[in-house]
Amino acid sequence: MENKGYFVHESSYIDENVSIGEGTAIWHFCHIQKNAVIGKNCSLGQNVNIGCNVRIGNGVRIQNNVSVYEGVELEDNVFCGPSCVFTNVVTPRAHFPVNGKYARTLVKEGASLGANCTIVCGHTIGKSALIGAGAVVASDVNDYALMTGVPARQTGWVCECGKKLGSDLQCSCGRSYFLEDGRLGRK
Numbered sequence: 001m002e003n004k005g006y007f008v009h010e011s012s013y014i015d016e017n018v019s020i021g022e023g024t025a026i027w028h029f030c031h032i033q034k035n036a037v038i039g040k041n042c043s044l045g046q047n048v049n050i051g052c053n054v055r056i057g058n059g060v061r062i063q064n065n066v067s068v069y070e071g072v073e074l075e076d077n078v079f080c081g082p083s084c085v086f087t088n089v090v091t092p093r094a095h096f097p098v099n100g101k102y103a104r105t106l107v108k109e110g111a112s113l114g115a116n117c118t119i120v121c122g123h124t125i126g127k128s129a130l131i132g133a134g135a136v137v138a139s140d141v142n143d144y145a146l147m148t149g150v151p152a153r154q155t156g157w158v159c160e161c162g163k164k165l166g167s168d169l170q171c172s173c174g175r176s177y178f179l180e181d182g183r184l185g186r187k
Contacts, residue, residue, distance in 0.1 A: 021058065039076065051088075057109070071102030071121060078107050081115035081133065088121045108143070110160060117152075130158045144177065144184040157184050 005022035008014060012030040021040030026032065028046040036050045039058035049067040050056065056068070057076035064082050068074065071088040088102040103122035107113070111125045114133035119125065126143035135152040146156040146164060156164050159171035169177040169184070176187040 045082075063115070069102070070100075072105045072107070072119075074107045075109040075111075077110045079112040081113055081117065083116050084113045085116075085118040086121070087119070090120075090122060111141075112162065128158065128160045130162060142183055160186070 006020045006024040008026045009028050009030070011028050012026050014032045015034040017035045018032050019037045021038060021042065023041040024038055026044045030044050030048045032038065032050045033052040035053045038050065038056045039060065041058055042056060042060045044062045045064040047065045048062050051068060051070040053070050054068050055073045057074055057078065059077040060074050062068065062080040066080050066084055067086065069086050069088040072086045086105060088105070089098050090103055105119060105121045105123060107125040108127040110128040113119065113131045114135065116133055117131045117135045117137065120136070120138040123137060123140050125131065125137065125141045126145060128143060129141045129145045129147065131137055131141070131152065132146070132148035134150070135148050136150045137147060137152045141147055142154070144157050145154045146158045147153065148155045157169065157177065158164055159173060159175050161171060161173045161175065163171050163173065165171060165177060169179065177184050178187055
């Protein structure tokens with residue numbers, strides 16, 4: 001269904017008080033829960049669930065079978081690969097509900113999360129970081145960090161364009177970086 005400059009497939013459900021930006025496409029079997037905010041020019045693949053009160057920036061791409069739970073925020077231009085997983089409770093117990101008190105997870109601008117990775121709640125994924133497929137992130141991630149494995153460990157640095165950087169921290173795309181106090185910055 002076309003409405004106000006965005007597209008929602010007829011098999012999807014949009015709850016009350018949801019904001020969807022112009023140019024966004026929400027595909028088959030999605031559920032957008034109340035008070036969610038989705039920016040402009042986003043794409044939500046098949047079977048995506050957006051929890052209550054979730055904020056999603058502009059230009060975000062969420063592939064099939066991803067649930068973005070309450071407590072998670074995705075800044076602009078984040079990529080969530082197929083079946084990546086977010087959690088929102090550190091120690092879940094069915095018989096001890098958290099009553100709406102969820103750990104906050106922030107995925108900063110331009111970060112990419114590989115297929116089937118898991119992001120344990122309460123952490124920040126840095127700007128333009130790249131999380132490898134299947135990785136389990138259980139700590140904060142630096143800007144531009146390449147994280148792989150279980151548990152995820154930093155195995156390198158990546159350019160804003162996504163290419164792995166060599167020891168000279170120069171990318172073939174022309175961008176240059178520098179290291180200061182263990183953090184990567186862009187020249």
